[in-house]
Amino acid sequence: MSASKPVLLILNVLSEAHRAQLAASYEVIYAPDSQQAAQAIAQDGGRIHVVLTIGAIGLSAAQMDAMPQLRMVGALGAGYENIDLAHAQSRGIAVSNGAGTNDSCVADHAFGLVIAAVRGIVHLDKLTRQGTWRNDIPLPPNVSGKRLGILGMGTIGQKIARRAQAFDMPIGYHNRKPKDGVGYSYFASVLELAQWADVLVVATPGGAATKHLVNAQVLQALGPQGYVVNIARGSVIDTAALAQALRTGKLAGAGLDVYESEPLPPAQLLELENVVLTPHVAGWSPEAVQATVDLFLNNAQRHFSGQPLVTPV
Numbered sequence: 001m002s003a004s005k006p007v008l009l010i011l012n013v014l015s016e017a018h019r020a021q022l023a024a025s026y027e028v029i030y031a032p033d034s035q036q037a038a039q040a041i042a043q044d045g046g047r048i049h050v051v052l053t054i055g056a057i058g059l060s061a062a063q064m065d066a067m068p069q070l071r072m073v074g075a076l077g078a079g080y081e082n083i084d085l086a087h088a089q090s091r092g093i094a095v096s097n098g099a100g101t102n103d104s105c106v107a108d109h110a111f112g113l114v115i116a117a118v119r120g121i122v123h124l125d126k127l128t129r130q131g132t133w134r135n136d137i138p139l140p141p142n143v144s145g146k147r148l149g150i151l152g153m154g155t156i157g158q159k160i161a162r163r164a165q166a167f168d169m170p171i172g173y174h175n176r177k178p179k180d181g182v183g184y185s186y187f188a189s190v191l192e193l194a195q196w197a198d199v200l201v202v203a204t205p206g207g208a209a210t211k212h213l214v215n216a217q218v219l220q221a222l223g224p225q226g227y228v229v230n231i232a233r234g235s236v237i238d239t240a241a242l243a244q245a246l247r248t249g250k251l252a253g254a255g256l257d258v259y260e261s262e263p264l265p266p267a268q269l270l271e272l273e274n275v276v277l278t279p280h281v282a283g284w285s286p287e288a289v290q291a292t293v294d295l296f297l298n299n300a301q302r303h304f305s306g307q308p309l310v311t312p313v
Contacts, residue, residue, distance in 0.1 A: 006049040006304065009067075011037050011057050012076055018293050025297065026050065041066045050074065050300055055097075055206070055233075056262065056280075058082020064091060072303050074296045077102060077283050078156075080313050081207040081233070095313040096299040098292035100155065102283035107159035109282035110201055110231040113255030114164075116276045117227045118143045118199065120253070123273045141225075144168050149197030151190060151213070152204030152232065153179045160201055172196055190214065194221035199229065206233025216241035219251050227253045231282040234259040234266075243268035246275060257282040 008026035010019070022028055029048070031040040041048070045066040051073045053059050059073050061084045073083055075097040088095050116122060119140045127137060148164045150157045153173040161171045161184060172185040174193040179186075187193035190213055194200055200222055204210050214228065214237040222228060228251065230237055239260045245251035246269070253274040259266040262280060269275045299309045 006300075007044065007047045007069075008050045008052060008300075009037075009040060009044070009048045011051060011053040011059070014052075014076075014293075015289075018289065021293060022052075022297070025301070037063075052076060052296060053083065055079025055081045055083070058084070059088075060084055061087035064088060064093065072096070072300060074098075074299060075313070076289075076292050076296065079206060079233070081205065083313075085313060094303050094309060096296065096303075096309045096311050097313050098295055099311045101291035101295050102285075102288035103155045103159050105285045105288040106156050106203075106231055106282045107163055109257060109278070110156075110160050110203070110229060111163045113229045113231065113257065113276055113278070114148075114199055114201065114227070115143055117229060117253040117255035117274075118146065120274070122276050126273075146198040147172065147196060149173065149187070149193040149200045150184075151193065151200060151202045151236075153182055153184070154203065154205075156231075157201075157203040158182065160203060169199075190218050191221055194218045194226075197222065198225065199227045202228065202230040202232045202236050204232050204236060206235050211235045212238040212241075214238065214242075216245065219245040222251055224249055225252050227251070227255070229255040230259075231257045234262055239266055239268055243272070246272050 005027045008022060009029045009031060011031060013032045019028055019030060029040050029044055031037040041063060046068060048067045049069050049071050051059055054076050064070055064087055070093055072094045073088060075083060077098045080097050083095060085095060144167045146169055148169040148171050150160055150173040153175050157173065164171055172187055172193055174187045174190050187196065202214060219241055242254060246254060255276040257278045258280050299311060303309060
């Protein structure tokens with residue numbers, strides 16, 4: 001590598017201010033869509049040392065191979081499901097992620113969706129604007145005291161559980177195996193967790209292993225008074241099954257920050273009043289993005305000076 005700045009390819013949308021922060025240490029090539037990315041790699045692939053991406057965009061083996069000098073890939077958020085890790089490893093390319101930088105933000109948003117879904121806040125807002133008064137509508141149920149099932153008891157799952165404790169919610173969870181040091185009720189399957197829970201929050205990684213883990217059977221187990229919230233990856237919930245359950249009253253409501261059709265909205269759910277939708281922003285706030293950019297810079301600086309990564313994948 002030359003004495004000049006290393007070349008950094010950015011594949012995700014990033015603010016001008018954060019690009020300027022990165023440009024202090026790197027020669028930045030900004031290519032935040034697939035067409036620009038292909039063009040940048042074709043033109044400058046031989047010069048690129050570092051790639052910054054996100055889990056949803058990832059980095060393929062073919063893209064890596066078009067960058068012979070590539071030494072590190074950083075995922076801005078916690079997710080890295082579309083980065084070809086095996087190929088990176090075979091090439092000796094280090095991979096880092098933004099673990100820990102946005103956990104609180106995601107947990108805040110998840111609990112906001114729990115409250116919004118159970119209390120029907122978005123629909124109530126619409127009715128109020130239309131002049132409807134409380135005497136003419138069914139009363140929304142409590143959030144407090146509901147049984148909260150968490151699918152995926154990682155750091156984010158644990159932070160969601162802490163927020164739920166303040167609402168006096170009994171907490172259960174399902175992981176591949178029980179989590180050391182976690183005192184909540186463990187369920188051996190998603191189905192058993194759904195049968196117990198009033199509200200199921202999905203906080204598990206995406207990818208092939210968890211695709212449609214929340215299917216028609218799981219939604220039916222939650223039941224007509226049940227709710228599902230997803231701040232993980234859209235692929236974990238079977239959207240068609242969810243739409244059917246919500247339309248037929250087999251499920252009371254849902255709050256989704258992620259969906260299978262991203263970045264397009266989930267067409268099957270748009271007309272349903274018992275769904276709250278947000279555009280995959282649970283992990284994004286000025287504070288969280290700043291923290292993850294800082295962490296990426298720290299990881300990259302350490303890597304190029306021969307030190308271990310703070311958050312290796």
